[in-house]
Structures are given as structure tokens and as C-alpha cells.
Amino acid sequence: MRIRIAECTVRYEGRLNAYLPSATRLVMVKADGCVAIHADGGAYKPLNWMNAPNTLTEDDHQWIVINPKGEKLIIDFGEIHFETALEMGEDPGLQKDGVELELQRLLAERPETFGERMELVRREFPTPIGPVDLLCRDGDGVSVAIEIKRRGEIDGVEQLTRYLDFLNRDTRLAPVRGIFAAQSIKPQAKLLCEDRGIVWVEVDYDDLKGTDSDVMKLF
């Protein structure tokens, strides 16, 4: 990532012609070759940009960025206030707070959420049609398949039903009962669960994360 904050003018020549008069701006050249020119405002959208792949040629006061279509950004610099470059490495990608994977991880750490003496057997327990989120064993030694969703809807119940169908064919596991867990579960999904003998559980994500730290418990 290369960053330059400088006085500059920018001309775009391509499908149309555009011009940014002289002002102080942030110019970013990313490792993949993207170039973006930002003003000191707005959350994300640059004033002008050129997606990779690009070819950048530069001299002391001018950068010329050209893409394969021949579109061109010409940046003429005046005073340069700041410049730096660093290797940022590979980005792990966006992980949204509260996604199913995080819920799964938290619930795997606290299987007692689903009942006292509940023990985790395995996360992502394989079935012939895909892995069920958690396989646990309850206090009576009965296998429990748990499917976890952010929002509990009928589709999720159907998915768990299919897993249970396959898991109950395995004589080493059967009988396997099901628990459908989500932060919130729609009434239709609850009804379908009850009709199929599946237990539904609404879980409190903040409580699992322990972010409700103002509230203290005796034990």
C-alpha cells in the first residue's frame, strides 16, 4: 500500500473527460494496482479511481495510470505533505459480528446452554449431505444434533430434519434428537420444530460473548 497526501490536480481521459482542480487529497495505490483519490470527507467513495489491472508510470511531479482499455488518470502533484508505503499482507476478509460461525464457536464452548450435562462431541459433524453444526451428547448419553442459525426459519428446520434422518440411520449414534438454535426463531419455525419433536432454543449472542459485562452474577 502506497499512500500520498499532496496538493494535486487529476484528469480522467476515457469514456468521458473529468477534471479535479488543485486541492489537497489522499492518493492510494494498492498492492493489486488499484488507484483511488480521496478528499477529506465521505466514508468510502473516492473522488476518482481506476480499478486494477493498471500501469503506473511516474516522475517527480506526475503519475499516469492507464488501464487495459486505454482509460487514463493523470495526476499532477504540487506540494507533497506525506508519503509512505508498507506491505500489508493478505487480508483475512470481513467477519461479521454474530455470524453463524461465531455463534457455533461460542455454543461449542458452552454446550450447557442446551442443557445441564450436555457435552460436545464434535463441531461440523459430517453427514452424507453435509456437516451438522454441533454433535453433542446429553446427560443420558443420547446423541444430540444441533443446527445453528442467526435467524431461525423453516429452511433451517428442514435442513436439521434431513441431517437427523441420516444420523438416525447410523446405529452407532441412533437415536439422535435435534436442537434448533438461533438468535431469534420465527413462530412458524418453532411450530415446525415442535411438530417434528425438535427442541428449539433462542440464544443470546451478547450473553454468550460476555459483552453484557455490567451485569454480574453470583456464580
Added chain:
Amino acid sequence: MRIRAERDDLADVLVRASRAVGTRSPLPILQGVLCDVVGGKLTVTGTDNEVTVRTYLDVEVTEEGKTVIPAKLAAEAVRKLPPGAVTLASVDGEVEIIGSGPRFKLREMMVDDYPKISDADTTDAVSVDGTGLIKALAQVGVAASGDDARPTLTGVLFEAVDDGLRLVATDSYRLAVKDVPGVSAEGSKLVPYRALRELGRTVGAGTMQVALGEREAAFVTDHGRLTVRVIDSTFPNYRQLLPEGHANRLTLDKGALLEAVGRAALVAEDHIPVRLAMHSGGVELSVIRQEVGEATELLEGEYIGEDMTIAFNTRYLTDGVNAVNDEAVVIETSDPLKPGLLHGADENDFRYLLMPVRL
């Protein structure tokens, strides 16, 4: 089956037995109550398969027998009849309820479908003052959890102690302990509070026989019998939570404290704590809710200890103060992040431990 009884008496036994009938039972037959007439006595049974209530009434019997009738409807029908004698009769698949004028015909439910419920063994029952037990249960019951996901915390622990019976309940945020001296209990059992809170309205007060069996607990009076399945799990080790002593001791008038917390709760709602800034001469209660405003109040009282501010959930604090059977409430504290202990100034048999809220 054909019987005759006074309206108020018949309504009473039907209503009390109906309190065990669940509103959302998966089995339709459990929406009914079983009326069984033998030897001049009517026994009405209501159950949700966890809690069973039996009520008794001496009646004028024309014909012995059994019937199952819709619980709530039959109770309401009898209750709304004019005062005086009421006849209850099972005739050709229907149950007639006849008052002086009005007449109901209700579809009879299948007697054979009604679960066979045998009475729990009460040979080892201990005799207690029912009124006292019901009051004691109400004191600790406020701390029992209503969350069925943690069944252990939905119960009240009946525990034998040196000089009697101890009742304990906790939802992990507060813990209530009540000692009932003079009751020769044995062992310990965990009994669902949702059943215990029905004792007064089902089997009533007076002398009560209490039997705590391996599977069931039974509470029996002359008015009836309540049986409930005990919770088969280990209660938290509450003794280690009870503090040896506290450095600070605040004594306040119970009524004044309740009113002040009630006023603070108007601003606080449930999730904002009330702050207690304790100092010589009393305490300043305050609630600050950024988007709404604030409430502040000075309460005079006796305070021994270092100046300290501690915060509690308003509802939990109100529950604890309400449960105290004394005109003066003592709040003992040692640290803003450690549990406070509430009890009456002259009350040695009840303690309410309350976890503070972090400020």
C-alpha cells in the same frame, strides 16, 4: 355419577384443581379435570403431568362414579350459577350442571384417557404450619428463576439443617435463604417454584403434611393435595456465597426505601441500575438514563462504614426489600463489586444476597 353440593363449595374445588391444568397441554384430555365420587366424597383432580392437584369435598351422593369435564369451562359454569345447591350429573356422554334455573350440558371427556395418577407416599411426611410455609416460600421464591432452560434454578431447595428446614432459591443474580425452625426435615430436595407458588391457592393453609420423596414432593392439607415432580439435579453450592460479614451497614425504613426505589424505577426501567451513595446519615438514591433524564432522592437512615456507592438492578432490589418481613431493612455491603446482603433489622431467619451492577 350424580352429586349435589353448594355452588360456592363446588366451584371452589373445581377452580383449585383447575390451577394444575396447563393452558397449552399437548394432550387434550389434560384440559379436563377428573371428578371421582366415592363414599360421599368428591375428589377433583387436575394435572399437567408435572404438577397434580387434588381437592376434596363432602357432597350429597345420588350415584357414585367418575367423569372428566373441561376444567376451566366447568369451573366457570358453576361459579356463574345463582347461589344455592348445584347438581353435577353424568348422563349419556354429557355432564349436566344444574343450578336453580340455569342448566349446562358439557361434552364429557373419556375417563379411560385420563392418566392414572397414584398418590405419592406420605408416610414419612413432616407436619408444618402451612401458612408459615407459604409465606416463607413467597419470601425465597422471588429469587427463583423463571427460565426453563436452566431447570435447576427454577426450584426451591428444601434442605434439612440443624434446627429445622432451610429454603433456598437463586437465579444466579440473587439468592434468598429462609430458615424455618422446628421442622424436622431430612436430606434435601429441589422443588419447582411454579408449583409451590400455587400452594396457597390450591391446597390452602392450615396444618400441612410435607413429603419429599425421591421422585415427587407432596403437600397435603384437609383441603387437598398438591404433588409435583422434584428436579433431579444438583443445586449450586450456595453456602460458599454467603459472606461471613460486611464492613458497611445501612439501615432504612422499608416503606420509604420501597417508595424511593419505585420512583427511581420510573426513570430506570429494567436495565438501568439505581445507585446507592451511602454516607453517614443515610443514602442518596439516583438513576441516570442518558436519553430520558435522571432521578435523585435522599433517604435518611443509619449508616455505619466508609462512604461507598453501589448500584443494583431496581427490580431485584425491590424484590428483596419486599421480601423482608420487618419495618426496617438492613443493606450490608463491603465492596461495589461484591454482593450486598439484605435482611430485616430484627429478622435473623431471612437473607437476600444481591449481586451489584458494575457502574
